[in-house]
Structures are given as C-alpha cells and as structure tokens.
Amino acid sequence: MHETRKEQVIEAAIHLFRTKGYHATSVQDIADAVGLRKGSLYHYITSKEELLFDIIHETIQVYIRRLEAIAARPEPAAQRLARAITAHIEAVAQETEGFAIFIGETRALEPGPRRRIEEASQRYRHLLQQLIEEAAQEGAFRPTDSTLASLAILGACNWMHRWYDPQGRLRPQEIAQQFTEIFFHGLVHPPAGPAPAGRAPVVGTVPAEGRRPPSPNHPPHSEEPWPPGP
Amino acid sequence: MHETRKEQVIEAAIHLFRTKGYHATSVQDIADAVGLRKGSLYHYITSKEELLFDIIHETIQVYIRRLEAIAARPEPAAQRLARAITAHIEAVAQETEGFAIFIGETRALEPGPRRRIEEASQRYRHLLQQLIEEAAQEGAFRPTDSTLASLAILGACNWMHRWYDPQGRLRPQEIAQQFTEIFFHGLVHPPAGPAPAGRAPVVGTVPAEGRRPPSPNHPPHSEEPWPPGP
Amino acid sequence: MHETRKEQVIEAAIHLFRTKGYHATSVQDIADAVGLRKGSLYHYITSKEELLFDIIHETIQVYIRRLEAIAARPEPAAQRLARAITAHIEAVAQETEGFAIFIGETRALEPGPRRRIEEASQRYRHLLQQLIEEAAQEGAFRPTDSTLASLAILGACNWMHRWYDPQGRLRPQEIAQQFTEIFFHGLVHPPAGPAPAGRAPVVGTVPAEGRRPPSPNHPPHSEEPWPPGP
Amino acid sequence: MHETRKEQVIEAAIHLFRTKGYHATSVQDIADAVGLRKGSLYHYITSKEELLFDIIHETIQVYIRRLEAIAARPEPAAQRLARAITAHIEAVAQETEGFAIFIGETRALEPGPRRRIEEASQRYRHLLQQLIEEAAQEGAFRPTDSTLASLAILGACNWMHRWYDPQGRLRPQEIAQQFTEIFFHGLVHPPAGPAPAGRAPVVGTVPAEGRRPPSPNHPPHSEEPWPPGP
DNA sequence: AATGAATGAGGTTTCATTCAT
DNA sequence: TATGAATGAAACCTCATTCAT
Numbered sequence: 001m002h003e004t005r006k007e008q009v010i011e012a013a014i015h016l017f018r019t020k021g022y023h024a025t026s027v028q029d030i031a032d033a034v035g036l037r038k039g040s041l042y043h044y045i046t047s048k049e050e051l052l053f054d055i056i057h058e059t060i061q062v063y064i065r066r067l068e069a070i071a072a073r074p075e076p077a078a079q080r081l082a083r084a085i086t087a088h089i090e091a092v093a094q095e096t097e098g099f100a101i102f103i104g105e106t107r108a109l110e111p112g113p114r115r116r117i118e119e120a121s122q123r124y125r126h127l128l129q130q131l132i133e134e135a136a137q138e139g140a141f142r143p144t145d146s147t148l149a150s151l152a153i154l155g156a157c158n159w160m161h162r163w164y165d166p167q168g169r170l171r172p173q174e175i176a177q178q179f180t181e182i183f184f185h186g187l188v189h190p191p192a193g194p195a196p197a198g199r200a201p202v203v204g205t206v207p208a209e210g211r212r213p214p215s216p217n218h219p220p221h222s223e224e225p226w227p228p229g230p
Numbered sequence: 231m232h233e234t235r236k237e238q239v240i241e242a243a244i245h246l247f248r249t250k251g252y253h254a255t256s257v258q259d260i261a262d263a264v265g266l267r268k269g270s271l272y273h274y275i276t277s278k279e280e281l282l283f284d285i286i287h288e289t290i291q292v293y294i295r296r297l298e299a300i301a302a303r304p305e306p307a308a309q310r311l312a313r314a315i316t317a318h319i320e321a322v323a324q325e326t327e328g329f330a331i332f333i334g335e336t337r338a339l340e341p342g343p344r345r346r347i348e349e350a351s352q353r354y355r356h357l358l359q360q361l362i363e364e365a366a367q368e369g370a371f372r373p374t375d376s377t378l379a380s381l382a383i384l385g386a387c388n389w390m391h392r393w394y395d396p397q398g399r400l401r402p403q404e405i406a407q408q409f410t411e412i413f414f415h416g417l418v419h420p421p422a423g424p425a426p427a428g429r430a431p432v433v434g435t436v437p438a439e440g441r442r443p444p445s446p447n448h449p450p451h452s453e454e455p456w457p458p459g460p
Numbered sequence: 461m462h463e464t465r466k467e468q469v470i471e472a473a474i475h476l477f478r479t480k481g482y483h484a485t486s487v488q489d490i491a492d493a494v495g496l497r498k499g500s501l502y503h504y505i506t507s508k509e510e511l512l513f514d515i516i517h518e519t520i521q522v523y524i525r526r527l528e529a530i531a532a533r534p535e536p537a538a539q540r541l542a543r544a545i546t547a548h549i550e551a552v553a554q555e556t557e558g559f560a561i562f563i564g565e566t567r568a569l570e571p572g573p574r575r576r577i578e579e580a581s582q583r584y585r586h587l588l589q590q591l592i593e594e595a596a597q598e599g600a601f602r603p604t605d606s607t608l609a610s611l612a613i614l615g616a617c618n619w620m621h622r623w624y625d626p627q628g629r630l631r632p633q634e635i636a637q638q639f640t641e642i643f644f645h646g647l648v649h650p651p652a653g654p655a656p657a658g659r660a661p662v663v664g665t666v667p668a669e670g671r672r673p674p675s676p677n678h679p680p681h682s683e684e685p686w687p688p689g690p
Numbered sequence: 691m692h693e694t695r696k697e698q699v700i701e702a703a704i705h706l707f708r709t710k711g712y713h714a715t716s717v718q719d720i721a722d723a724v725g726l727r728k729g730s731l732y733h734y735i736t737s738k739e740e741l742l743f744d745i746i747h748e749t750i751q752v753y754i755r756r757l758e759a760i761a762a763r764p765e766p767a768a769q770r771l772a773r774a775i776t777a778h779i780e781a782v783a784q785e786t787e788g789f790a791i792f793i794g795e796t797r798a799l800e801p802g803p804r805r806r807i808e809e810a811s812q813r814y815r816h817l818l819q820q821l822i823e824e825a826a827q828e829g830a831f832r833p834t835d836s837t838l839a840s841l842a843i844l845g846a847c848n849w850m851h852r853w854y855d856p857q858g859r860l861r862p863q864e865i866a867q868q869f870t871e872i873f874f875h876g877l878v879h880p881p882a883g884p885a886p887a888g889r890a891p892v893v894g895t896v897p898a899e900g901r902r903p904p905s906p907n908h909p910p911h912s913e914e915p916w917p918p919g920p
Numbered sequence: 921a922a923t924g925a926a927t928g929a930g931g932t933t934t935c936a937t938t939c940a941t
Numbered sequence: 942t943a944t945g946a947a948t949g950a951a952a953c954c955t956c957a958t959t960c961a962t
Contacts, residue, residue: 005921021337023253027957039959040922048957078418104334107251132417142419148400148408149417155389156382163381170378178378186416187362187379188308189372235946257932269934270947278932465925481797483713487953499955500926508953538878564794567711592877602879608860608868609877611853612846619845630838638838646876647822647839648768649832695942717936729938730943738936923962934952941944 008034009044013051018097022052022105053113056106059098060120063091067127077134078141078184084128085183086176088157093164093172100161125150153183238264239274243281248327252282252335283343286336289328290350293321297357307364308371308414314358315413316406318387323394323402330391355380383413468494469504473511478557482512482565513573516566519558520580523551527587537594538601538644544588545643546636548617553624553632560621585610613643698724699734703741708787712742712795743803746796749788750810753781757817767824768831768874774818775873776866778847783854783862790851815840843873 003011012033016025027048031038045051070083092099106117129150135141156179164175233241242263246255257278261268275281300313322329336347359380365371386409394405463471472493476485487508491498505511530543552559566577589610595601616639624635693701702723706715717738721728735741760773782789796807819840825831846869854865 021253023251024338026955028955036921037923038957039924042958043921108254135417140419141417144412144417145400145408148405149412151389151393152386152409152412155386157385158389159381159385170375175378178375179382182374182379182382182416183412184416184418186412186414187365187371187374188414189370256930258930266946267948268932269949272933273946481713483711484798486951488951496925497927498953499928502954503925568714595877600879601877604872604877605860605868608865609872611849612869612872615846615849616842617845618849619841623841630835635838638835639842642834642839642842642873642876644876644878646872646874647825647831647834648874649830716934718934727944728936729945732937733942923960925960925962927957927959929956931955932953935950936948938948939944939946941946 005034005036006044009041010051010055014055014097014101017052017055017101017105022101022108049109049113052101052105053109053117055098056102056109056117057113057120059095059102060117060124063088064120064124064127066091067124071127071131076140077131077138081128081131081135082180082184084131085153085157085180086173089160089176089179090172092157092160093166093175096161096164096166099158103158103161125154128153156183235264235266236274239271240281240285244285244327244331247282247285247331247335252331252338279339279343282331282335283339283347285328286332286339286347287343287350289325289332290347290354293318294350294354294357296321297354301357301361306370307361307368311358311361311365312410312414314361315383315387315410316403319390319406319409320402322387322390323396323405326391326394326396329388333388333391355384358383386413465494465496466504469501470511470515474515474557474561477512477515477561477565482508482561482568509569509573512561512565513569513577515558516562516569516577517573517580519555519562520577520584523548524580524584524587526551527584531587531591536600537591537598541588541591541595542640542644544591545613545617545640546633549620549636549639550632552617552620553626553635556621556624556626559618563618563621585614588613616643695724695726696734699731700741700745704745704787704791707742707745707791707795712791712798739799739803742791742795743799743807745788746792746799746807747803747810749785749792750807750814753778754810754814754817756781757814761817761821766830767821767828771818771821771825772870772874774821775843775847775870776863779850779866779869780862782847782850783856783865786851786854786856789848793848793851815844818843846873 009030013025013030016029016033020029027041028038030051031041034041066087067084070080070087073080073083075083102117106114106121109117129146132141132144132146132149136143136146160175164172239260243255243260246259246263250259257271258268260281261271264271296317297314300310300317303310303313305313332347336344336351339347359376362371362374362376362379366373366376390405394402469490473485473490476489476493480489487501488498490511491501494501526547527544530540530547533540533543535543562577566574566581569577589606592601592604592606592609596603596606620635624632699720703715703720706719706723710719717731718728720741721731724731756777757774760770760777763770763773765773792807796804796811799807819836822831822834822836822839826833826836850865854862
C-alpha cells in the first residue's frame with residue numbers, strides 16, 4: 001500500500017517523461033513532483049539517463065516475457081498471434097505512459113544502453129514474425145511477407161499509445177477484438193455464399209461482457225482533438 | 231540545381247532533428263552542418279522552434295492536400311482508400327525524415343503552434359475515416375468501427391518511418407500493395423472454393439514491375455538491428 | 461553583522477546598476493562582484509530583470525510608506541510638506557544608489573512590472589500635490605498650479621541623486637533646509653519693512669548643529685566635474 | 691524641405707533612443723525606421739555610439755550657446771536668470787527627445803566622449819550659478835548657497851523631460867512663468883500689506899496671450915499615469 | 921535521508937560591425 | 942548608394958551533477 005520513495009520517483013518520472021518528453025523534463029521537475037529537493041533525488045537515482053533506461057528496460061522486458069509465454073503455448077500459431085495482439089493492446093492500455101516512453105524516448109539513450117533496448121525491440125518483433133510464419137505453415141494464413149505483416153501489426157498496435165484514452169468509448173478488449181478482426185480478415189465485406197462458414201472465429205478475444213454504454217470516446221472537457229492522426 | 235542557403239539549413243535541420251531529435255540537436259550542430267557560424271544561422275531562421283514548426287507544417291500540409299485530392303476522386307471509396315494508403319506509404323518512403331519529425335517532435339512545439347499541427351493531423355485521420363465509412367455504405371466494406379479502422383491503418387503506415395530503408399529489399403509500391411492487401415483482406419487464407427473470385431482486386435496499386443531481386447532488406451554496414459520493433 | 465548571500469547579490473547589483481546602468485551590467489559582472497560563477501547566481505535570483513524590479517519596488521515602496529506617514533500627521537499641510545521634502549532628501553542621501561536606479565532604470569522593465577512602478581511613482585507625486593493644495597486651502601500657500609509645483613519640487617529633489625556626494629560639503633539636513641527655504645520663500649530678497657515678521661519659519665528642518673566646516677564638496681581624487689548639470 | 695538621409699537617421703535614432711533607451715535600441719531598429727538595411731546605415735554613421743555622441747553633443751552645445759548669449763545680456767542678473775529658466779523650459783518643450791537622451795544616456799558613452807559631455811554640463815550649471823551669485827551681489831537675491839540653488843533650478847527644469855506633454859494643459863511659457871515665480875518668490879503666501887508692491891515682476895516670460903482653454907493636461911487615449919513622479 | 925550551495929558546460933539568441941558585390 | 946551575408950563576441954539562462962553539512 002505504501003510505496004517506496006524510489007517507486008514514487010519512477011512513477012513521477014514516467015508521468016513527466018511521457019507528458020513533456022525526456023529532454024524537456026528536468027531533474028528539478030521530478031524532484032518537485034515527489035516533494036524532494038533536487039539534491040535529495042540523487043539518493044534514489046544515479047542519473048537522469050539511467051532512470052530513463054530503467055523505465056524503458058523494465059517496460060520492454062515485461063512485453064518480451066509476456067510474448068514469449070504466449071508463443072510457447074500449445075495452440076495453433078494463429079491463435080497465439082491473436083493472443084499476442086490482445087495482450088499487447090491490453091498492456092498498452094494498462095500502462096500507456098511507460099510504453100509511450102519506450103516508443104518515444106529510446107533515442108535519448110546513449111549508444112550502449114540504446115542498443116540493448118533496440119535489440120530487445122527487435123527480438124519482440126521477430127517473435128511476432130515467427131508466429132505469422134508458423135500460421136502460414138499451418139495453413140491458417142496465406143503466404144505473405146511475414147516481416148511486413150509483423151510491422152503492420154506492430155505499427156497499428158503501438159500507435160495506440162497516441163490515442164488510447166482510458167475514459168474513452170472502447171475497452172481494450174474491444175479494441176483488441178476489432179484489430180484482430182481487421183488483421184485476420186480485413187475490412188472487405190466477405191463474399192456472399194458459404195464464405196462466412198469458412199471464416200475461423202477470432203480467438204484470443206474475450207466476450208465483450210461489461211461493455212459500457214456507447215459514450216463519446218473523448219474525455220469530457222478536454223480541448224484537444226481526438227483521436228490524433230496521422 | 232544549386233540550392234539556397236535557406237534550403238540547406240532546412241535540410242540539415244531535418245536530418246539532424248530526425249537523427250538526434252529536436253532537443254538533442256543544438257543550433258550549433260545545424261550551423262556546423264551547413265558550414266556557418268552559429269550567429270550567421272539567424273539570417274535564415276527566426277528561431278529553432280520556428281524552424282521545427284516550418285518543417286512539420288510543410289509536411290502535414292502536403293499530406294493533407296494530397297489526401298484531399300484523392301478523396302475527391304470520382305471512384306469507389308474503397309479504391310480511394312487504397313490510393314490513400316499507397317500515397318501515404320510512398321510519401322513516407324520518399325521523405326522519411328520530415329515525416330519522422332512530424333510524428334516524433336510535434337510535442338516539442340509550444341502550445342499554440344502545436345495545436346495547429348494537431349488539428350491538421352486530426353483532419354487527416356478524419357478524411358481516412360470518412361473513406362472507410364463511405365466504403366462501408368457502398369457495401370464494399372463490412373460494418374466496422376471506422377475510427378478504430380482508421381487508427382489501425384494510420385498506425386501501421388506511420389510506423390513505417392521507423393523501419394523503412396530506401397536501400398532495403400522492398401520498394402514502396404510493394405509495401406503499399408501488401409499493406410493494402412492486409413487491410414482489405416486480412417492475413418487469413420481465404421476459404422477454399424470460389425472465394426478468390428469474389429475477392430475484389432486491390433485497386434490503387436501498380437503492377438510490380440521493376441521489382442528488384444530479393445536482397446537483404448537491411449542496409450549494408452549498418453550495425454543497428456533491423457527492422458526495429460515494437 | 462554577516463550578510464546573506466542574497467543581500468550581497470542585491471547590493472552588488474545595486475552598485476553596478478547604478479554605476480554602469482542596468483543594460484551595461486552583465487550577470488557575469490554581478491557574479492564576479494560577489495565571487496560566484498554566473499550559474500550559481502541563479503540560486504539567489506530568478507532573472508536579471510526581476511532583480512531590477514525588486515530593487516526598484518523596494519525603493520519606491522519605502523518612499524511611499526514614509527510619505528504616507530508624514531501626510532497623515534496632525535500638522536499644518538505646509539509643515540508636512542516641509543517634512544516630506546526633508547525626508548525625501550535624507551532618503552536620497554542615505555541610499556542614493558537604489559534611488560538612482562529607480563529613477564533611471566524603471567524604463568528597462570517589461571511593461572507589466574513597469575506599470576506597477578509607474579503607478580506607485582504617480583501616487584507619490586500625487587501625495588505631494590495634495591499637501592500643496594491643502595497648504596493653499598489653509599492659507600499658507602498662495603494659489604498655484606499644484607501639479608506644476610509638485611513637479612518642480614520633485615524634480616529638484618530627485619535630481620539630487622545625480623550630484624549628491626556623501627563626502628561633500630553639505631549634510632542632507634542642510635540641503636533639505638535650503639531647498640525648503642527656496643521652495644517656500646524663493647530666492648528673491650524679501651522686501652524691506654515688516655516682511656521678515658510675516659515670514660513663517662520653515663518647519664520640519666532641524667537646527668544645523670553638527671554642521672561641518674566648509675570643505676570642498678567634491679570628493680577628493682575624483683576626476684569628474686562636479687556637480688554635474690544640467 | 692527635403693531632409694537628407696543623415697538627418698533622417700539622426701531623427702529616427704533620437705526618437706528610438708528616447709523611447710526605448712540607447713542600449714535597448716538596435717541598429718536594426720534604426721535601419722527599419724528609415725527604411726534602410728542594417729548594412730546601408732553605415733554609410734551615414736560610423737558607429738552607434740558616435741551617433742549617440744553626436745545627438746548629445748549637439749543638444750548640450752545648443753543649450754550652452756543659448757545660455758551664454760543670455761548671460762551676456764546687459765540686464766540685471768535676476769532678469770537674465772529668469773530668461774535662462776524660460777529659455778531652458780522652452781527648449782526642453784520644443785525638443786524633448788534629444789534632451790531626454792542627453793539626460794539619460796550620457797552614461798552610455800565611453801569615458802572619453804562622456805567626459806566631454808560632462809564638462810559641458812558642468813559649464814552649463816556653472817553659468818546658472820554665476821547668475822545667481824550676481825543677482826545676490828546686485829541685491830536682488832538674498833544670500834544663498836548658489837551651488838545648491840543652481841542644482842534646485844536645474845533639477846526642476848530638467849525633470850520636465852519626464853512629464854512634459856505637448857498636448858497637455860500648459861504651454862511652455864506658462865510653465866516657465868510658474869517655475870520662475872516659484873523659484874523667485876516661493877510658494878508661501880506673501881504677507882499682507884504692501885508686500886506685493888515690493889515684489890519684482892518676473893521677467894523673461896511673455897504675456898500669456900494665446901493661452902489655450904484649460905483642458906486636461908493628459909493626452910487623450912493615453913493609458914499611462916501622468917504626470918509621473920517622483 | 922535530506923539539503924542547499926556551487927559548479928561548469930552548454931543552451932538559444934542578439935547584435936554591432938565589416939565587406940564583397 | 943545599397944545590400945545581404947557573415948562574423949564573433951557576448952548576452953541571459955538552464956541544468957545535471959557533486960558534495961559538505
């Protein structure tokens with residue numbers, strides 16, 4: 001229940017880095033946010049950059065571990081991919097800020113730490129790509145450029161950190177369901193006839209119980225355009 | 231053929247902002263890049279931030295104008311959407327750096343200019359959304375959450391600025407073709423039988439003549455993992 | 461007895477602003493004067509301009525409070541005016557530098573703070589004007605343009621910051637006495653006859669005990685002409 | 691009737707130096723004001739500081755020559771002093787800006803030129819002081835500290851550059867008349883009886899024909915407090 | 921654990937002046 | 942005469958970090 005100072009610091013930093021950006025956030029800002037003086041902060045961190053690294057590293061590690069677990073499941077690859085998409089979306093929804101920092105501020109790291117993060121990112125994408133290839137081998141997917149497919153999926157899902165609003169109209173599960181539907185079956189109306197029968201039900205999405213009444217997706221009283229794009 | 235100093239400055243800034251980030255790029259860096267002293271740079275720019283704004287504004291304006299032109303074409307909406315995706319991808323491919331700055335550095339702007347950009351971005355996404363809705367009304371697309379669909383498409387296409395490599399294996403047209411295929415028909419193998427006949431040919435993509443021989447997509451001599459992800 | 465750093469900074473700034481002028485004084489100059497590095501100075505000030513504002517504001521506030529106290533005394537207005545003149549002169553004599561900055565550098569302030577100072581100045585002058593009007597109503601002064609009279613008195617007294625020399629021949633009290641005499645009775649020899657009897661003794665000036673022997677008013681070793689004028 | 695470029699430059703500089711101050715006025719500002727580019731300005735000036743010097747020097751020289759002419763007149767000293775006060779006030783009224791620069795910006799000059807100006811100033815004041823002494827010797831003035839008296843008069847008259855408004859309620863002649871009255875006879879009501887008869891009429895002021903109807907002294911539409919003080 | 925003082929490097933921007941064209 | 946490019950010095954200010962208390 002009661003958080004350590006170190007955790008407070010990290011949370012404050014996450015919020016500030018997300019909101020203002022790493023470079024635009026000063027150590028003073030962080031100190032202010034946790035009610036410490038600038039000097040005292042250095043009891044809890046070694047440097048601003050290491051704080052950034054820790055945040056990003058923690059984030060990507062969690063994503064990778066989760067994806068590895070999913071990839072190891074004894075299920076058809078297509079189903080595992082659906083699970084992966086859902087997990088990714090739910091994770092971004094649950095911890096948008098850290099993920100946004102990972103996406104946006106990795107570049108601020110020094111070459112060394114930066115490479116470590118980039119390798120992890122690369123590994124993450126590669127796991128996705130492998131799922132796609134497996135699904136194709138299993139006959140569930142048509143042959144595609146699996147690299148490109150993984151990049152399309154990742155792009156769509158990662159982009160979410162720019163528009164997801166927890167107060168918004170859609171729950172993460174619904175988003176996941178729809179994204180999976182799009183990536184699996186596309187937007188085009190299936191041809192008439194027996195086609196629907198052939199369509200595999202989308203797996204990995206949970207029945208949409210608890211669906212909230214349709215409400216404006218945009219948080220009330222906000223004055224910013226939503227959702228942003230491109 | 232000989233470039234103005236102003237243009238040199240802008241190009242240098244684009245390259246640096248893209249590579250190091252806006253905040254990490256000093257005016258000194260830009261001056262060095264064009265062979266001027268720091269002070270001399272101010273003959274060509276009003277401020278570092280205005281330079282950033284100009285770059286971003288120019289970029290988004292071009293995107294918007296292009297999309298408006300496409301949206302106004304006398305064609306089925308699905309076809310116009312395919313054209314839009316292709317145009318977007320080709321534009322990102324052709325001018326990756328400016329687009330990356332637009333995506334990554336808009337936040338560095340002051341509230342006023344920033345809002346102008348964000349409104350334009352929002353408008354761009356909305357145009358896409360409208361195409362999707364029209365395509366659904368025309369019966370080409372199944373009913374979907376058009377907002378979500380537009381965000382999926384945009385996310386996938388925008389993400390491209392993080393991985394596209396002009397020396398890479400795939401030409402923009404091929405990327406566009408495959409992305410369109412995914413967003414229109416999904417990854418799943420079409421059911422056996424007459425289904426393929428029912429599949430609308432993807433419009434807006436050009437026959438893949440000029441396809442280069444398969445070659446490593448990753449630029450030679452680079453030491454960074456590729457493609458990055460997520 | 462030992463002064464805070466903040467006080468040292470303010471005093472150094474007062475001296476430098478007075479001597480070289482606000483614009484010609486660099487933050488470096490102030491830092492040098494107190495033995496700090498430029499950056500360290502910003503522990504004690506928010507900005508150079510705010511430092512200027514604080515100096516000026518403090519000065520004018522003290523003047524206003526003092527004048528208000530005098531104006532509220534239960535005495536004939538003429539006597540209160542004499543006190544006001546004396547107090548003003550003694551204050552300028554005691555803290556010439558701050559007053560000189562107030563007079564000469566208010567213009568360097570941004571419009572907002574500047575207006576605050578100018579309103580206070582205006583209020584100060586208005587208090588003087590009211591004393592003159594009251595003295596006229598009480599029959600002590602002949603009817604005059606009280607605005608003009610207040611400006612004449614203020615001009616003469618304010619000008620003092622340009623020529624007053626604490627090492628000089630005259631003590632502030634003597635200056636005050638003579639100025640009051642001039643403003644009350646003028647330079648012209650009173651007409652012969654009963655006139656002296658009719659002349660009200662100047663109040664608010666103290667008997668000139670402690671008058672120093674006549675000595676050169678000009679500080680020794682100075683190479684500047686003295687007193688300056690106009 | 692058609693002004694040389696050089697004159698235009700000087701006038702623009704006078705106006706700007708007065709309004710914004712010497713240091714706050716850039717060469718660019720001056721160039722803008724005369725419709726030239728910064729570089730072109732240097733065909734007409736040698737340096738910004740010399741421009742300042744020329745303005746100040748010209749001003750003080752005119753004042754000195756005028757005062758010398760007045761001091762040489764075959765009249766009683768008191769009358770010459772009255773003329774001097776009137777001339778000073780009318781000059782300030784007619785060319786407030788240059789005079790304000792002389793008063794406020796002499797300090798911005800380098801030591802050499804600065805000393806020249808200060809010596810001239812000193813000479814000016816000394817001429818006034820001599821008139822006062824002569825008037826005392828002639829029996830018109832009571833014995834006073836002539837230095838102090840000259841400083842009082844100068845202060846009051848010089849201060850005028852801070853409050854004089856050509857659109858204001860009072861004409862320069864009226865101001866001069868009232869100031870002379872104050873300095874000659876003071877503010878105090880003359881004793882009853884034959885006293886007024888003994889009062890020498892103030893000389894050097896012109897009959898107040900052409901006096902404008904009493905109107906607010908403050909320029910219309912101005913939002914600044916007036917007159918300023920102290 | 922907490923602080924406040926201090927630092928030094930670096931940030932963006934301004935500006936008077938020169939000079940080739 | 943006029944210009945636009947260029948300069949170099951200096952301006953104010955920020956900030957991550959260290960350290961004695």
